[in-house]
Amino acid sequence: MAETSSLNIPTVDLADLASGDASRLERAAMALREAFGVFGLVYIKNHGVDTQALHRYYDAFAAFIARSPEAKKPYGRAELWYQRGWTPPNTEVAVAGNGQPDFKECYFVAPYPNDEVAAMEFPELYPENVWPSDAPPYFQDGIMTLGRSLHDAGLKLLRGSAVALGLPEDTFTQLCERAPHITRALQYLPLTPAQVNTDIVWGEEHTDFNLLTLLPGGRFLDPEGKPAPSPDDKSGLYLRTRATPDDPNGIKVRGTAPAGCIVAQVGQQLEILTGGTFLATPHVITAPGVSGWQRQSAAHFIHVHTSAVLFPMEKFRTPSAIRSYAPPVLAGTYDIKTLVDIGLAPPSALDKLGYRHYDRLNRQRAGE
Secondary structure (H helix, E strand, O other): OOEEOHHHOOEEEHHHHOOOOHHHHHHHHHHHHHHHHHHOEEEEEOOOOOHHHHHHHHHHHHHHHOOOHHHHHHHEOHHHOOOOEEEOOOOOEOOOOOOOEOOEEEEEEOOOOOOHHHHHHOOOOOOOOOOOOOOOOOHHHHHHHHHHHHHHHHHHHHHHHHHHOOOOOOOOHHHHOOOOOEEEEEEEOOOOOOOOOOOOOOEEEEOOOOOEEEEOOOEEEOOOOOEEOOOOOOOEEEEEOOOOOOOOOOOEEEOOOOOOOEEEEEOHHHHHHOOOOOOOOOEEEEOOOOOOOEEEEEEEEEOOOOOOEEOOOHHHOOHHHHHHHOOOEEHHHHHHHHHHHOOOOOHHHHHHHOOOOOOHHHHHHOOO
16 A cells, blocks of 8 residues: 655644634635545644643553553443443454454543433443542543543534535534543553564554544553653554545555644544545554553544434435445444444344334233
8 A cells, every 4th residue: 555644634723713714714624625535634733632631641541551450340341332431451343454352451431421311222322430439640530621622622623624514514513412422541552572563553444433533642651661752663543545546545644643733533423424525534553563562542532412313414415425325324323333343342232223022922922
């Protein structure tokens, strides 16, 4: 696959989107159309995420991850499909990967209160947060603050994206009010000497299934667990651009954000709603070529509400888009199916998606 520089990825200034100045708004809109249409990814400046607070949170997260598996086990909630609390290593698998579980541990929280009605309809998608009773200092406040600041930046970007597509400004944001948004802390685990420089990666190539993903940037930990610069130039986020006749496999691009910027990625839900005008980003997290190193990162996943229908919006409903994204599906149903696909929910979760009372007639016949 051909490779190009990350410098080709556009940057959007959120101050331009809020300026009210027609020329600045059009500049941002042009950048968004190229970024999300070709790369599925954009860099964001003036995003409002506090980098100092982010690294303070990473310190707290590292202290939690350093605990024994037995100490973390109570917070690994398989019955919640790992949508809250700790995700153990070797749990999640990329749908389009080669079957290798991701080399990572995670912690999931919801940064906003749940929709109480939706929580009755989809209890595993809207559970209450799970917190360690003896959490390290700033563990809870840090991830909640991070999630809310990333969410705010994402909403601004979604409003700008709607305008860039000639849609009412609130087209996307109204779909994600009180949705099952999740903030996730991730720790990519050290590889052994036998694993480095093989086909093993930290996170297999995949596309996110939500609406928009916000990435605030991460940091490496050396073999002693101390923050340090990257040990080599092999590790990082790589994305695959849209296929073209000249590059049918897409172009490989390293997603290294400019200083002071964060990253936003298109998810499958946004791709569906725009009929493929914006493209979900295939991306992979590669590991360094030296053993013993870890990496910390975080992500905030903005979702559409579980009651929303996923299907191309009227403006994008071409015959090709209909063939590609039919039939329409409830977002909550889509979420359940995807969580089964990636190994976080059990296959039995699919039993929720049909009529569950076929045995009632037999019980009546038996007089029960």
